[in-house]
Amino acid sequence: xxxxxxxxxxxxxxxxxxxxxxxxxxxxxxxxxxxxxxxxxxxxxxxxxxxxxxxxxxxxxxxxxxxxxxxxxxxxxxxxxxxxxxxxxxxxxxxxxxxxxxxxxxxxxxxxxxxxxxxxxxxxxxxxxxxxxxxxxxxxxxxxxxxxxxxxxxxxxxxxxxxxxxxxxxxxxxxxxxxxxxxxxxxxxxxxxxxxxxxxxxxxxxxxxxxxxxxxxxxxxxxxxxxxxxxxxxxxxxxxxxxxxxxxxxxxxxxxxxxxxxxxxxxxxxxxx
Amino acid sequence: xxxxxxxxxxxxxxxxxxxxxxxxxxxxxxxxxxxxxxxxxxxxxxxxxxxxxxxxxxxxxxxxxxxxxxxxxxxxxxxxxxxxxxxxxxxxxxxxxxxxxxxxxxxxxxxxxxxxxxxxxxxxxxxxxxxxxxxxxxxxxxxxxxxxxxxxxxxxxxxxxxxxxxxxxxxxxxxxxxxxxxxxxxxxxxxxxxxxxxxxxxxxxxxxxxxxxxxxxxxxxxxxxxxxxxxxxxxxxxxxxxxxxxxxxxxxxxxxxxxxxxxxxxxxxxxxxxxxxx
Numbered sequence: 001x002x003x004x005x006x007x008x009x010x011x012x013x014x015x016x017x018x019x020x021x022x023x024x025x026x027x028x029x030x031x032x033x034x035x036x037x038x039x040x041x042x043x044x045x046x047x048x049x050x051x052x053x054x055x056x057x058x059x060x061x062x063x064x065x066x067x068x069x070x071x072x073x074x075x076x077x078x079x080x081x082x083x084x085x086x087x088x089x090x091x092x093x094x095x096x097x098x099x100x101x102x103x104x105x106x107x108x109x110x111x112x113x114x115x116x117x118x119x120x121x122x123x124x125x126x127x128x129x130x131x132x133x134x135x136x137x138x139x140x141x142x143x144x145x146x147x148x149x150x151x152x153x154x155x156x157x158x159x160x161x162x163x164x165x166x167x168x169x170x171x172x173x174x175x176x177x178x179x180x181x182x183x184x185x186x187x188x189x190x191x192x193x194x195x196x197x198x199x200x201x202x203x204x205x206x207x208x209x210x211x212x213x214x215x216x217x218x219x220x221x222x223x224x225x226x227x228x229x230x231x232x233x234x235x236x237x238x239x240x241x242x243x244x245x246x247x248x249x250x251x252x253x254x255x256x257x258x259x260x261x262x263x264x265x266x267x268x269x270x271x272x273x
Numbered sequence: 274x275x276x277x278x279x280x281x282x283x284x285x286x287x288x289x290x291x292x293x294x295x296x297x298x299x300x301x302x303x304x305x306x307x308x309x310x311x312x313x314x315x316x317x318x319x320x321x322x323x324x325x326x327x328x329x330x331x332x333x334x335x336x337x338x339x340x341x342x343x344x345x346x347x348x349x350x351x352x353x354x355x356x357x358x359x360x361x362x363x364x365x366x367x368x369x370x371x372x373x374x375x376x377x378x379x380x381x382x383x384x385x386x387x388x389x390x391x392x393x394x395x396x397x398x399x400x401x402x403x404x405x406x407x408x409x410x411x412x413x414x415x416x417x418x419x420x421x422x423x424x425x426x427x428x429x430x431x432x433x434x435x436x437x438x439x440x441x442x443x444x445x446x447x448x449x450x451x452x453x454x455x456x457x458x459x460x461x462x463x464x465x466x467x468x469x470x471x472x473x474x475x476x477x478x479x480x481x482x483x484x485x486x487x488x489x490x491x492x493x494x495x496x497x498x499x500x501x502x503x504x505x506x507x508x509x510x511x512x513x514x515x516x517x518x519x520x521x522x523x524x525x526x527x528x529x530x531x532x533x534x535x536x537x538x539x540x541x542x543x544x545x546x547x548x549x550x551x
Contacts, residue, residue: 011504106501188550192511204536232536239536246533255524258474260516261550262543269467271456272539 001028013103034089046110076129109219233269287378308364309311351404422465511547
């Protein structure tokens with residue numbers, strides 16, 4: 001029997017990359033999935049973002065595991081659209097036990113004609129979006145009365161500012177990801193009396209389209225100092241999405257039943273370096 | 274289905290009972306063989322709970338063998354590097370390899386800072402800090418020689434991340450364990466040896482379930498008890514539980530030493546019901 005049999009997980013940014021990996025990993029452990037993704041391009045993001053076809057592929061992979069999935073296209077900055085997506089998922093799947101605030105963007109290395117617009121968009125998606133994600137789901141979890149687990153995807157940039165260069169992209173990303181730690185700690189207090197646990201994960205570079213793309217590649221190539229600073233401690237250049245999914249599967253399962261308020265790096269030693 | 278640490282060998286200190294025994298059994302359930310050590314006898318300055326015994330260590334052996342795993346158990350003190358080295362060397366000779374190291378052995382005593390004797394300070398630091406380093410020191414050559422990487426988990430405490438009154442020696446030692454963890458994570462990363470620490474809140478073992486600890490939580494009560502102490506323990510955690518079980522620490526350690534955590538190193542992982550975030 002899976003570790004998450006009978007549970008329902010609400011996952012943002014689920015069309016591809018880490019989000020899809022989480023959906024599949026949790027489905028392997030028996031969970032049904034409420035998947036949400038923007039599935040369109042944002043103006044300040046230079047690499048191609050996920051598409052409706054990507055989200056459909058996530059659905060196909062979850063269904064291939066004989067689990068159910070309800071997908072929605074919505075912007076995490078739009079709380080009412082998020083609420084509608086969550087409600088539609090709960091209407092069909094019956095409940096929500098797990099929340100993974102995974103949706104995020106990275107604008108590093110892209111053109112930045114208006115630094116304030118870049119800043120606004122990354123704060124909107126990577127920080128306010130996380131706030132919205134938890135706020136639309138937590139009341140339902142409290143009402144169910146049998147606890148739950150929330151994992152917020154921060155970053156090594158939620159624990160250090162290495163590589164900062166004053167751009168809206170690097171500053172905004174680090175500020176948003178540090179802010180996620182504040183949300184995690186505050187939510188952990190709010191929800192602990194309801195046996196709802198809240199933790200954050202802090203990946204180093206992960207092999208996904210957000211990291212492995214032409215824009216980031218050029219940026220790293222042009223900034224060898226930053227590249228050296230962003231190297232891992234362990235002899236591994238980049239880690240896989242499933243490594244983050246495995247950490248999340250531990251945190252949301254009964255094996256992590258008393259783990260809350262924790263920042264968990266999955267970073268090949270990046271932050272301890 | 275293959276266990277999550279199938280075919281691996283784990284060296285565990287303080288394995289006679291409580292958390293250490295739980296770790297041995299949990300890892301054995303997932304396919305590991307065990308090298309177990311314990312002092313299995315008294316420590317002079319630790320008076321508030323009874324010491325582990327040779328019978329306790331024998332019971333750990335029995336439980337691991339009942340799972341059809343092998344175990345090499347030795348009565349050894351983590352302060353005695355030569356004895357510790359002999360124990361791990363003999364274990365590796367018999368079981369063929371070493372993959373996992375759990376620096377779990379530790380003691381606990383409550384004492385107002387200014388009433389603590391020099392000897393009691395020294396004994397605590399020797400066991401809970403130097404003993405952890407000794408454990409790593411005798412095990413690391415085997416991990417390096419194996420050439421397959423490895424995973425070390427050092428048992429610190431919430432007292433390794435926060436200060437609390439009446440535990441100056443314990444808190445200093447447990448903070449020091451984090452320093453050992455972070456240094457070794459850096460020094461041996463190139464060998465793919467991962468080093469992390471776990472930070473339990475109160476665990477339901479004799480180390481907290483004793484008259485003196487209950488009394489600390491209820492200083493005005495002439496007859497303190499587990500039941501009366503529970504709500505006070507609970508008030509220190511964020512989650513509505515007074516303490517956690519040894520298995521909760523074992524499950525966190527199992528995750529950390531398994532391939533599921535193959536890129537997690539240098540991490541302080543609280544298993545503390547929200548104690549440190551509170």
